[in-house]
Amino acid sequence: MPKSIDDIIVVDKKRSIRDIPIPESRRNIPRYSPPFIPRSPEPPVTPNIDGSINTENLEIKGLSRFPRKRLWIASGVALVVLIFAILSIWNGATLAYVPKSASLSFNNDIYTARKSGEGELLYSVVKLSKEKGVDVPASGEEQVSRKASGTIVVYNNASTEAQRLIATTRFETTAGLVYRVAKDIVIPGKKTVAGVSQPGSIEVVVFADVAGEKYNIGLSDFTLPGLKGSARFSTIYARSKTVMSGGFVGTEKVVSGEEKTKARSQLETALREELISETTAQVPEDFILLPALSYVVFEDLPQTSSVNRGNVVINLRGNLYGVMFKRSDLFNHLAKEKTPLATGELVDIVDINALDVALMGGAPEGLPNSSEIKLSVTGQALALWRTDEVALKTDLAGRHKKDLSSILGNYPTVISATATIRPFWKSSFPDDVGRIKVEKLPVE
Structure with a gap:
């Protein structure tokens, strides 16, 4: 029987990867897979009670320990350099x-002071x-x-000799008002x-010849009618002070004697x-x-009216008057009477107010x-020698610390001294005297 077309068609088989032929050149290449290295298990991350994670023991992957160490070393070096720079x-x-x-030590020692002269206490x-x-009621x-x-103020331009004026001597203004002194006065030459x-x-208080407001005047010049x-x-003349x-x-209004005494x-x-x-x-400052x-x-001054009704102002x-010394x-x-002083040496008496200093015979009226x-002086005091600190700074500037002893040899007023130089590694004083500080220590 003749075959039909269906009988001569070959059924197509499905091809898989196993059916694909392998080229001969690739058949002999050995296959390689890296060895397996087991990893140590990482500790489990346990959350905190509040739900947060403690990252203190976590290791950040991919970051080497060595770069971190070098970073810390570099930071430390930079910090040290910065500190040294600041100190410098x-x-x-x-x-x-x-x-x-x-x-x-003084025991009622007497000293004389004068207004003028040389080599004296002035x-x-x-x-x-x-x-x-x-205010008083x-x-x-x-x-x-x-x-x-x-x-x-009464002036004496007549001579170098003092001029005496007796009590009640008249002083007259250009307007013809007369005022008088109440006591004798002596005008220096x-x-x-x-x-x-x-x-x-000399200054003196004068009183009007007649009572009344007419004699209440401003500043004026005065002549002495008795010398005309x-x-x-x-x-010899006068001017208002x-x-x-x-x-x-x-x-x-008047005030009782008791109230006036209390107010005064x-x-x-x-x-x-x-x-x-x-x-x-x-x-x-130097005095x-x-x-x-x-x-x-x-001096009692005239009473005046008060803003408070029923009161007056006393x-x-x-x-x-004060005595001033340099x-x-x-x-x-x-000090020179109590301890030797070399020429040019100066001292300070640090507790001068502890001494009992008084004017002999009390305060003189004139x-x-x-x-x-x-002056009479009694008591104990401490004298400290002065040191020229400005000159000392100049001598120290730029010098090595080991030269301190020889430098201080030129300053006999310094008993002992210690020097501190900053920064600590430097051994010489700064060249700039403005960076040198000198301190006087208390005497024990």
Whole structure:
């Protein structure tokens, strides 16, 4: 029987990868797989109670330990370099020294001071005035008749000899108003200072010839009618220091004696404290004003009306007179009698106010015009020798620390000293004296 077409068609078999022939050139290539290295198991990550994960023991994969170590080393080196750089910028030195000292003992020792001269203890007199008032209740009213008063300065340009004026001497203004002194006064003679002639002078309080407000005047010039017709009329004269005030005739409130005494005592205490404080504050740095050598003279001023109805204001003026010395002159003058002082050496008496210093015979009434005073000194004090610290800094600048002993050999006023140089690795003082600090240590 003839075959049909279906009988001669070969059925197509499905081919798999196993049926694909492999080229001969690839049959002999050996296969390689890397060896298996078992990894150590990582510790389990246990969450905290709050749900967060503690990363302290976790290792970050891919980051080598060695780069981290080098980073820490580099940071440490940079920090050290930075510290050294900062210390080098803030370089400096401090010298702390103990000064030479000596104990001074005084037992009513007497010293003389003069207003002028050479090789002596010189002094000058300072004056400061201040007025103060206090409200007090009035005890009633009365008829009063009061004369105006004020302070004038009387000048003597007539001669080098002192001129005496008796009590009630008249001083007349250009308007013809007459005022008088209440007591005798002595005007110092004129003198020559630096080639210039200067008249002698004295301050004094004068009172109007007649009571009343007419004599309440401002500043004015005065002549002495009693000298008219003589050569001294133009060479002895006066000028106002304060205005003339207080003149009054009429009825005014009065204060009881007890209240007035109480008010005056209160004003005296306040004025004395304020005057001493203000005067001391005005004294130049190189000078010293001893409170023990200062005294205050009080002047009653006319009472004035108070803003408080039924009260009056009691007024008082305080005039402070003080004796002032140059510090180095006073300290050396007191010390040289008690301890040897080389030429040019200066000392400080650190506790000068602990000494009992007083004017012999009390405060003289004519202190502003006196030419000499005597002091009594009692007590114990400590004298410290001064060291020229500016020169010492200059000598230390740029020098090695080992040269300190030889440098201090030129400063006999230094007993001992220690030096600290910054930064610590440097061994020489800075070249800039501004970076060298000198400190005086207390004496034990």
